Amino acid sequence: MPGSVPGGDTPPHRYNAALAAEIEARWQARWAADGIYETPNPSGQLASDQGAGGPKLFIMDMFPYPSGSGLHVGHPLGYIATDVYVRFKRMAGFNVLYTMGFDAFGLPAEEHARQTGQHPRTNTEANIDNMRRQLDRLGLGHDKRRGVATTDVDYYRWTQWIFLQIFNSWFDPEAGRARPISELVDQFSSGARQAPDGRSFHGLSEAEQRELVDGHRLAYVADAPVNWCPALGTVLANEEVTNQGRSERGNHEVFKRPLKQWMMRITAYADRLLEDLDRLDWPESVKTMQRNWIGRSEGAFITFPAAGSLKEPSSDLEVFTTRPDTLFGTTYMVLAPEHPLVEVLTADAWPSGTPDYWTGGAATPSEAVAAYRARASEMSDADRSESKSGVFLGAMALVPFTDSRVPVFIADYVLMGYGTGAVMGVPGEDQRDREFAEAFGLPVVRTVQPPDDHPEDLAYTGDGPSINSRFLDGLDVEGSKALILERLEEAGLGRPTVNYRMRDWLFSRQRYWGEPIPIVHDEHGPVALPEDQLPVELPELVDWAPRALARDSEPEPPLGRVTEWVETDLDLGGGVRRYRRELNTMPQWAGSCWYYLRYLDPRNDGCLVDPDVERYWMADPEPEGVGGVDLYVGGVEHAVLHLLYARFWHKVLYDLGHVSGPEPFKRLVNQGYIQAYAFKDGRGIYVPADEVEGSLQAGFTHEGQPVTRELGKMGKSLKNSVTPDDMYASYGADTLRLYEMFMGPIDQDRPWETRSVIGSQRVLQRVWRNILDEETGELRVTDDGADDELLRLLHRTIDGVRSDMEGMRFNTAIAKLTELNNELTRRGSGAPRQVADAMVRMLAPLVPHFAEELWHLLHGDGAASVAQTGFPEADPALLVTDTVEVPVQVNGKVRGRVTLAADAGEEAAVSAALAEPNVAAHVGGRELRKQLYVPGRMIALVV
């Protein structure tokens, strides 16, 4: 334990873990008592008598889930970074809103409840307390009054309120935005908008009217195939299912199951979610992930009349394609195995001449289809991609504008969830179709002339003149697309369309520990509760007994067990009636979709946020700006889910006039992960990393046995966690903060090395010693002014640290401060007061307790907090120098340095360079072919 040796000869006033602990506790208590991190609102309950000074800034971390297992040193990395930045900005004169809440609904608390019988709220609150304790020790400058937990009834009341806003809205495609559902009802009612089948709205029954209107809502109930995860006892959003078809949480099996579920119409916002990405200051990787997730592609729907072996003559096939120009290269069609037309199209018997390998060896098409479907449902997605498979339906389809009849197959390379679940097979122009055609002996017709060097056996996807395409021949891809679409539209057989990979957001969960959905049901469907009946509080639920979570079980919302709660008598307008409550709860993402808004006005019980307060913090100063949180820091794992859902909700609230800008998060930074070495023994079992001995050269051992080293995520499973509590005990919170910020750029992953932490403590010890005598505790600062050289170094440091802090390059800011302090150390005497003063203020954002202690030693106990002083400003006059030392290159190699007047011209610079002996030796009297002087940077000579 460095610095904590008892009874040694450690000087009594050395800065070590014990002293740090005392300083940190003392200042944290004082800061809390003085409320120095409380940020005023412009009006309302959190306004200040002094008013809100300086330009506003809203800085946020992604709020954590209060896990029961505690923190490791990787967790606070982002929090420390935002805290340093916030403190810097406050000292630079900004009114900064900075706080933290908890995303506290979720599965783990409910699982814990099932195991222990303890109410999830008890467990959740205990976890929050523990996490607060660990985080408070870091000295983060949060405005504690503003922290919220999504599980607070006063909070989820507003989550439910937002749900009602969404439920009570529809997306008007002409206006391109959400509007109140009442305006849609008015349109139907007045006849301005026709019901789809041309009937008058007033001619519809109540049930029909409700169904029509409900079908337009942004939150709606749909009977759709959903991801049912029996092991978790709930359905999951597409976003929560991995590519392997398993649950992201826990890696459990997930099954497709048709169910009535709440959906959110996020697809209506697909284009706006895509377009506005261009206006955000976000990492390019995150924008790319969102673009890929939305998956916009322009193409066309084309109708292929079914031909032959028809049970129903009208069962035409509609496909989606991005390449309508290749229509005449269609030599077959494929439906997804689950496609609803499969039953209709499947022939009674194989047409004569059907090859055996088209039948899957079955006696009839129906048997082949049944067998293929059964096989496909058992195969994992990974197995599927191995090779192309499928079976013939015995049916044919007609290619538009031709007499060409092509066979119809089902195959699992066509997905029901994308486009129409049916494709036209064009093996000449699509490599997947090519592979299928080869497997099934289907003809290949090229419709675009490939270049001469294009391999014969590959599809050609590039541009070129159309061939074998009738009236398209000779046109390029672009021209062919335009003409074929024109002809298809004339013929009523096709139209341009935009297709998205993104689907609507599946919003309901069969869980207890989530926000109740504020809906009741009557015989016609869902009815919104009026706002004055919010919150709908979670009923107490005592029955935590686990249910059988068998593979073939049905989703069962736990709230259904609270029978006296389920049935409720309400007067929603037409007198008291009996309603049945909605039993599903919201997904964990709901609470995190809008918490940044509640930070602004956490105690307001009249609205979710006061409009005046919202505008102050969220409106963009630039007229073209998107507004929102000025800086949002969090892990890249939320690139799609949380950040997409929050943007969607924010846009709905924007359309309805509740917020002032279209985007919630103007600037996003992803902090890197802290990795740690993990060690495996000979059996491949991880051993506790802190018990391993040895080195890379000598080899690593655990209890005498050799172990192998690898780098991985810090955590329990790799037995390589290091906790902040360990670091507080060994070094103190300020050293931990300094080390984490010094390790590297904020957005980069980096390996944790406990043995390196000592370096950051040494830096602080040396600063301490330059200001204070370790033996006596007396100040060592001198009242002599700093000499010119030191003063210039100080101001260069201020200039550099300021711009590094501004750019969140804390590692280089720390390096510059270390250099300044090393210079003081080199000089040996005490630091001149003005230098000590500036250095302490520059350190204050990084090591707030340490700096506060020194600040008060320098200025007396009655002084204001260093956090409330200004950040030092560089004197421009001290940044320019009279003379500069410039390297001299001869033929591209540095051969010497000369000192020049700062304003020296090229001739003076070159003659000074030639006078330098080593330069002269390399020039060797030869004639200069070229000379140039980049003022202050470089003299280059060419001979």
Added chain:
RNA sequence: GCGGACGUGGCGGAAUCAGGCAGACGCGCUGGGUUUAGGUCCCAGUACCCACCAGGGUGUGGGGGUUCGAAUCCCCCCGUCCGCACCA
């Protein structure tokens, strides 16, 4: 396969935005000092090779190019990490 990011000492990283002294700062390591000892703390050295020094040569994954000058800009290749992945 497609898309993105990246590649610098034994290690983390700096210089990359704007081409201009590569290796700031820290860890580790080596030597020395303090200390009864270990640890702590302090001082010096530390890219590689040659050299007593002065100095010279090589060097930023590899190859090529632009330039007086390239870690930085351009092209090709190799490698690592991340995301997507039969999306019609």
